[in-house]
Amino acid sequence: MQKKTFALGVDLGGTSIKTGVVDKSGKILDQISVDSKASKGPPAVIQQIIFTIQHFMGKYGEPKCMGIGIGAPGVVSVEEGLVKHPPNFAKWEEVALAKAVRKATTLPIFVENDANVAAIAEAKYGVGIEHKDFLFVIWGSGVGGGIIFDRKIFRGPSGGAGEIGHVTIDYNGPVCNCGNRGCIEAYIGQRYLSERTKEILESQPEDATLSKIIRLAEGNLNKIDPYLISMAAEQGDPIAREVFEEAGKLLGYALASVLNILDLRIVVMGGGVSAAPQYVYMEMETSLCSRILKPNRAAVHIVRSRLGNSAGMIGAASLVM
Amino acid sequence: MQKKTFALGVDLGGTSIKTGVVDKSGKILDQISVDSKASKGPPAVIQQIIFTIQHFMGKYGEPKCMGIGIGAPGVVSVEEGLVKHPPNFAKWEEVALAKAVRKATTLPIFVENDANVAAIAEAKYGVGIEHKDFLFVIWGSGVGGGIIFDRKIFRGPSGGAGEIGHVTIDYNGPVCNCGNRGCIEAYIGQRYLSERTKEILESQPEDATLSKIIRLAEGNLNKIDPYLISMAAEQGDPIAREVFEEAGKLLGYALASVLNILDLRIVVMGGGVSAAPQYVYMEMETSLCSRILKPNRAAVHIVRSRLGNSAGMIGAASLVM
Numbered sequence: 001m002q003k004k005t006f007a008l009g010v011d012l013g014g015t016s017i018k019t020g021v022v023d024k025s026g027k028i029l030d031q032i033s034v035d036s037k038a039s040k041g042p043p044a045v046i047q048q049i050i051f052t053i054q055h056f057m058g059k060y061g062e063p064k065c066m067g068i069g070i071g072a073p074g075v076v077s078v079e080e081g082l083v084k085h086p087p088n089f090a091k092w093e094e095v096a097l098a099k100a101v102r103k104a105t106t107l108p109i110f111v112e113n114d115a116n117v118a119a120i121a122e123a124k125y126g127v128g129i130e131h132k133d134f135l136f137v138i139w140g141s142g143v144g145g146g147i148i149f150d151r152k153i154f155r156g157p158s159g160g161a162g163e164i165g166h167v168t169i170d171y172n173g174p175v176c177n178c179g180n181r182g183c184i185e186a187y188i189g190q191r192y193l194s195e196r197t198k199e200i201l202e203s204q205p206e207d208a209t210l211s212k213i214i215r216l217a218e219g220n221l222n223k224i225d226p227y228l229i230s231m232a233a234e235q236g237d238p239i240a241r242e243v244f245e246e247a248g249k250l251l252g253y254a255l256a257s258v259l260n261i262l263d264l265r266i267v268v269m270g271g272g273v274s275a276a277p278q279y280v281y282m283e284m285e286t287s288l289c290s291r292i293l294k295p296n297r298a299a300v301h302i303v304r305s306r307l308g309n310s311a312g313m314i315g316a317a318s319l320v321m
Numbered sequence: 322m323q324k325k326t327f328a329l330g331v332d333l334g335g336t337s338i339k340t341g342v343v344d345k346s347g348k349i350l351d352q353i354s355v356d357s358k359a360s361k362g363p364p365a366v367i368q369q370i371i372f373t374i375q376h377f378m379g380k381y382g383e384p385k386c387m388g389i390g391i392g393a394p395g396v397v398s399v400e401e402g403l404v405k406h407p408p409n410f411a412k413w414e415e416v417a418l419a420k421a422v423r424k425a426t427t428l429p430i431f432v433e434n435d436a437n438v439a440a441i442a443e444a445k446y447g448v449g450i451e452h453k454d455f456l457f458v459i460w461g462s463g464v465g466g467g468i469i470f471d472r473k474i475f476r477g478p479s480g481g482a483g484e485i486g487h488v489t490i491d492y493n494g495p496v497c498n499c500g501n502r503g504c505i506e507a508y509i510g511q512r513y514l515s516e517r518t519k520e521i522l523e524s525q526p527e528d529a530t531l532s533k534i535i536r537l538a539e540g541n542l543n544k545i546d547p548y549l550i551s552m553a554a555e556q557g558d559p560i561a562r563e564v565f566e567e568a569g570k571l572l573g574y575a576l577a578s579v580l581n582i583l584d585l586r587i588v589v590m591g592g593g594v595s596a597a598p599q600y601v602y603m604e605m606e607t608s609l610c611s612r613i614l615k616p617n618r619a620a621v622h623i624v625r626s627r628l629g630n631s632a633g634m635i636g637a638a639s640l641v642m
Contacts, residue, residue, distance in 0.1 A: 075616065084616075133478040149478060156584025157454040157470060163581045166614055170491045170503075171574040180577065180612045182491075253492040256501065260484045261579055263477025291501045293487055295396065 002063040008056060009317030010049055010070040012114070014038050014088035017045075019052035020310070021060065022317035026125035028310055030056065041091040042100075050104040057105070067108035069319030071117030071312045072097060078159055081111040087142070110319035114138075114312060115162065116153050118270050118305070119146025121315030123153070126306035131266045135258060136305075137164065139251070140271035141190040141226075142177075147262060165189070167254045184254035188247040193273075194224045197243050204239075212237035226273045233277050241279070248280040252287025259292055259300070270305035323384040329377060330638030331370055331391040333435070335359050335409035338366075340373035341631070342381065343638035347446035349631055351377065362412040363421075371425040378426070388429035390640030392438030392633045393418060399480055402432040408463070431640035435459075435633060436483065437474050439591050439626070440467025442636030444474070447627035452587045456579060457626075458485065460572070461592035462511040462547075463498075468583060486510070488575045505575035509568040514594075515545045518564050525560075533558035547594045554598050562600065569601040573608025580613055580621070591626035 006029060011018040013036060020031040032052050037044040053068060074086030081098020098109045112120070119136035122128055128151050136146040143165035147154040155161055165185035166178050173182025174192075186192060198221050201211060212232040217223040233240035255267055267288070269281075285302050292300060307314055327350060332339040334357060341352040353373050358365040374389060395407030402419020419430045433441070440457035443449055449472050457467040464486035468475040476482055486506035487499050494503025495513070507513060519542050522532060533553040538544040554561035576588055588609070590602075606623045613621055628635055 158584055160614075160617070161582065161584040163584075163614060166581045167578045168574055168612065169489060170493070171571070171612075172491070178614055180614075250492070253489060257488045257578060258582055260487045261482065261582055263479055263482035263484075291489065291492075293481075293484060293499055293501075296481070 002061070004066045005064050006060070007066045007317040007320035008053060008068045009313035009315065009319075010052065010068065011117075011312030011316055012036065012045070012049065012070060012072045012086075013312075014073065014086075017048050017052060018309075018313055019049075019056065020313035020317065021056055022314055024321060026121070026314050026318065028313060030059070031313065032056070038089045042089075042095045045089065045092075046095075046097070046100045049101060053101070053105060062105065062107065065107055067110065067320035068101065068105065069117070069316035070097060070101070070109070070111045071114040071316040072111055073114050076111055076113040076116075076159060078110075078112055078155070081109065083111065108320065112153075112316070112319055113146075113159070115144040116146045116155065117315035117319070118307075118311035119148055119162075119268075119315070120153050120318055121307050121311040122268050122270070122305055123148045123151045124318055125314060126311070127266075127268045127303055131268075133264055134266035134268050135162075135164070135255070135262065135264050136268045136270060137251075137255075137274070138271035139188065139269060139273040143185045143189060143251075144271075145258075147264075164254065164258050167257055169250060169253050169257075184251060187250045188273075190226050193226045193229060193243060193247060196246075197224050197229055197239065200239050200242065211239055213240055230273060230276055233280075241277075244276055244280045245283045248276070248283035249287040252284040252289075253291055255284070255288045255302075256291030259288070259296065265296055265299040265301065267300075267302040268305055269302060270308070270311055274304060275308075323382070325387045326385050327381070328387045328638040328641035329374060329389045330634035330636065330640075331373065331389065332438075332633030332637060333357065333366070333370065333391060333393045333407075334633075335394065335407075338369050338373060339630075339634055340370075340377065341634035341638065342377055343635055345642060347442070347635050347639065349634060351380070352634065353377070359410045363410075363416045366410065366413075367416075367418070367421045370422060374422070374426060383426065383428065386428055388431065388641035389422065389426065390438070390637035391418060391422070391430070391432045392435040392637040393432055394435050397432055397434040397437075397480060399431075399433055399476070402430065404432065429641065433474075433637070433640055434467075434480070436465040437467045437476065438636035438640070439628075439632035440469050440483075440589075440636070441474050441639055442628050442632040443589050443591070443626055444469045444472045445639050446635060447632070448587075448589045448624055452589075454585055455587035455589050456483075456485070456576070456583065456585050457589045457591060458572075458576075458595075459592035460509065460590060460594040464506045464510060464572075465592075466579075468585075485575065485579050488578055490571060490574050490578075505572060508571045509594075511547050514547045514550060514564060514568060517567075518545050518550055518560065521560050521563065532560055534561055551594060551597055554601075562598075565597055565601045566604045569597070569604035570608040573605040573610075574612055576605070576609045576623075577612030580609070580617065586617055586620040586622065588621075588623040589626055590623060591629070591632055595625060596629075 176183035176186035466485035491503035497507035
C-alpha cells in the first residue's frame with residue numbers, strides 16, 4: 001500500500017476555486033486556481049471543484065491522498081456536508097456539496113465554513129503557534145469571523161458562531177444587508193467603504209482631481225473598491241487614509257464587544273482588506289483598547305494573519321488531517 | 322459511614338449572604354440569610370460565610386454534607402478559589418476565598434462567579450430541562466450573563482466569558498462604569514433606569530403628581546430604584562411602563578449581537594429586574610427578533626428564570642455535586 005502523503009484543500013470563493021496539495025506540516029506543495037462559475041448555478045460550480053480534484057488525482061495518484069477538505073462560504077452544516085445560501089452564488093439555496101463531490105471520488109470529504117477553515121489554518125500552522133485562543137476576523141467584501149479556543153474551532157450549538165459582521169455598533173445606524181441596523185459590516189464592508197470614499201471625493205472636488213484613488217480607478221468612481229482604496233492608501237493618498245482609519249476605529253469598537261463576551265484578547269486579521277497599512281491596525285488597537293474591559297487591556301493584541309490567502313486551502317486540507 | 326445527602330450553596334451578595342441546604346435533586350431543604358457586612362472588609366464577610374456554614378454543620382452534621390459551593394460577584398478564578406474586585410464590597414481587591422473558608426471545615430470548597438452559578442442552576446434544574454444551549458442574563462443593579470452550551474457553563478479561556486453588560490449598542494452612547502461608551506449596562510443598569518425615570522417625572526410635572534412611582538417613593542425622588550419602578554409598572558403606572566419598555570427594547574438590541582456571535586437562540590432572564598411585567602419581555606423579544614440574523618429568528622425565545630432568587634444557592638451547591 002502506498003503511503004498517504006497529502007490532503008487536498010479546496011477554497012471555494014465567489015470568483016475562483018483554489019485547490020492545493022497540502023502536506024502534513026501544512027505546506028502547499030502544488031496548487032491550481034479555476035473560475036468558480038458562481039453565476040452558472042450549483043452543478044457548474046461542483047463540476048469545477050471536481051475538475052481541480054481530478055487534476056491532482058491524475059498528477060499524484062488517489063492512493064497517496066488522505067482526503068479532501070472544502071471551505072465554503074455561507075452557512076455550512078458540517079455533519080451533513082450541506083452548504084446553504086452562500087452569498088454571490090446564483091441559484092444556490094441548499095446544496096449537499098459533500099455528497100455531490102463524493103460521486104467523483106472514493107476519498108473522505110469534509111466541508112466547513114470558509115471563515116472557520118481559515119481560522120483553523122491559523123490555529124494549526126500560523127499565529128496559533130504562539131496563541132492558543134483568538135478571534136479570527138475576515139475583513140473582505142463583508143466581515144466574518146472564526147473563534148479559536150485552545151487551538152480548536154468553536155462552532156457553537158449549530159455551527160453559526162463567530163458572526164461578528166453582524167455585531168451592532170449603533171442601534172440607530174445604517175441598514176445592513178442582513179436587515180439589522182448598525183452592524184459593523186454596514187460600516188466597513190466593501191459597499192460602505194467604496195461609497196464613503198466616493199462621497200468624500202465628490203464633496204471635495206479640488207482634492208479629488210489630485211486623488212490617487214481616481215487615478216487608480218481611471219476616472220471611473222464606480223470602479224472604486226476596498227482593494228483599490230488600499231493601494232491608494234499605501235501610496236499615501238490622504239482620502240484613502242481617512243476612510244481606512246475611520247473603518248479601523250469602528251472595527252475596534254465592535255471587537256471590544258466580541259472580546260468581552262468571549263473572554264478573548266488576541267485578534268488575527270485575515271481577508272483582503274487585512275493587508276491595509278499599519279496605521280489602520282494602530283487605529284483598531286487604540287479603539288479596541290479604549291473600549292475593552294480594563295483588566296483585559298494589557299494583553300490585547302491585533303496581528304495579521306500569517307498564512308494570508310493560503311489559509312483557506314491549508315485549513316480545508318487540515319480538516320482531513 | 323453516614324450517607325452524604327446534601328451540599329451547601331452559598332450565595333454571596335452585596336447586601337446578604339444566603340446559604341442553602343440543597344439535596345441531589347436541586348431542592349432547597351433549609352436556608353438561612355445573614356447580613357453580608359460588605360462594607361466592613363473581607364475578614365468580616367468571610368466570618369459571616371463561615372457562620373452560616375457552621376450553623377448547618379451543627380444542625381445536620383458535617384459527615385452528611387458533600388461539600389460547599391460559593392457563588393461570588395466579581396472576577397472569580399475557579400482553580401484557585403480567588404475572588405477579585407467584587408462591586409459593592411469595601412477593601413476587597415483579591416481574596417483567596419476558598420482558602421479562607423477551608424480553615425473552618427475539612428469539606429471540599431468550590432468558588433464560581435455568581436452569574437455563572439445561577440446559569441448552572443438553570444441548566445441543571447430549571448429551563449435547561451427543555452433547552453440545552455442558552456444565554457443566561459442577570460438584570461439587576463447591573464447586567465451580567467452566563468453562557469450555557471450543552472447544559473455546561475462556558476467560561477472562556479480565563480473565566481471571564483459572558484460579560485454581556487459591556488456589549489456596546491451605540492459607540493457614541495453614554496459613558497458606562499467600565500469606562501467604555503454605550504454599553505447596554507449604561508442604558509438599563511440600576512443607575513440609568515432610576516435617572517431616566519426621574520428625568521421624565523421632572524419634565525412632566527402634571528403627570529408626576531399622579532405618578533404611582535412618586536407615591537411609592539413617598540415623594541423622595543432619590544428613593545427611586547428599579548424594584549420600585551417595577552412595582553409601579555405592575556400597578557399600571559404609564560411612566561414606569563415607558564421606562565421599562567424602552568429598556569427592554571435596548572436590551573433586545575444587545576442580545577441580538579450576543580446571540581449572533583454565540584450561535585444561540587434562547588435567553589433566560591434572571592436577576593431582580595427580570596420580574597418585570599410581560600410587556601417588557603414582549604418588547605425585548607420584538608427588538609431581538611428584528612435584529613438577529615434571519616435564519617435564527619424563528620427559534621428565538623426569551624423566558625424567565627425558573628428558579629428565581631434561589632438559583633444562586635442551588636447553583637453554588639451544584640458545583641459540589
